[in-house]
Amino acid sequence: MYFDLNVPIQCPSSSSSKKGKAKQGPITFSAAEINAIEARIELLVHLGYTVLAFTQTLHKKIDPKVNANILDVLIPQLRSRPGVLFLKRLNVILDSDSEKGFGLTSNNQSFLNSYDILGLVPTSLTTFNLACLTHSQPSPLTAHIITVPVTLPRVPFYMKHTPVRTALKNGAVFELTYVGALGGRNDEVLVDAGAAEDGTSAKKNWWAAARELARVTKGKGILVSSGACSDADIRAPRDVSNLISIVGLPQNLAHDTSTVVPKSLLIRAQTRKTYRAVLSEPKVVIPGAASLPSLPAQSLSTIAQDLSTPQNDVSTAASAPEASVARGKRPREDVEDGTAIQTSSVDEKRKKKRKKQRLQAPAA
Secondary structure: OOOEEEEEEEOOOEEEEOOOEOOOOOOOOOHHHHHHHHHHHHHHHHHHHEEEEEEEEOOOOOOOOOOOOOOHHHHHHHHOOOOOOOEEEEEEEEEEEOOOOOOOOHHHHHHHHHOOOOEEEEEEEHHHHHHHHHHOOOOOOOEEEOOOOOOOOOOOOOOOOHHHHHHHHHHOOOEEEOOOOOOEEEEOHHHHHOOOOOOHHHHHHHHHHHHHHHHHHOOEEEEEEEEOOHHHHHOOOHHHHHHHOOOOHHHHHHOOOOHHHHHHHHHHHHHHHHHHHOOOOOOOOOOOHHHOOOOOOOOOHHHHHHHHHOHHHHHHHHHHHHHHHHOOOOOOOOOOEEOOOOOHHHHHHHHHHHHHHHHHHOOO
């Protein structure tokens, strides 16, 4: 099972503004847009991907009054395929204007619950620390994916070990989109926001930043996705593993970036909709009377009642000295006022004293 958790979806041209934000009103995808998305899905399925996450990218702030969930409209229009799972992902680009607040609050929880995965794209040191230390903690608003802008000429922040380890401990992962290594076309919203670059220079930047990320994380918690807007930039899972192994990851960890890591990520992402990130609801299963063949006459209620009475404890404590005497052991004597009564040592001293007195009596 192979995963591609970053399949960018552009906002429909009929309901988008210049900044890529959805207007208030109905969202409709044209027939040409649906056919292009269907062709990309066919290519991904043909290459071996079985779990696809369609990504909607927002810039600066989440506002349900301005931003609409276009994936709720898109997925019902797609043709269902057996064995293929479609997910909905929201990416939020964080910059210097987003440091005071970008809408990841409880007021927008109903809007965020409509997405299966939440991801953040920090572009400054403050937003990177905020994503690693604060928004990776288990809560209904947890962001499990932190995308590093690796195609920029220089990574806008220094990745320290403390926030990276904290994010990994909380269950977050760091994403690398391999479209930058091929010099392909990134999402238009990322390019307009200054979180990604296209062209041949982006390839050199990608390799340098990817090696730095592999060094800081030590190869753990790295997620590799396509992030490609063109069919020509999509690669098979085996090719992606070989590509990532060049960065410095062992072959097994390079294989896990598109199999094991995204699978565990989806399990953690389900905790956003549970109470305090609890995955299961434990239940006490009491075996039936048929499972106790040695006690056919007693019921479970009788056994439980007998165990609950304190008489068993008294009888057990009373029978303990008798059992020890039967084994030839002297029972332990009680302790009074915190000191043990050593009767044997006192008797021996008295006997020695009387014997000494008897020996001295005839001489006198």
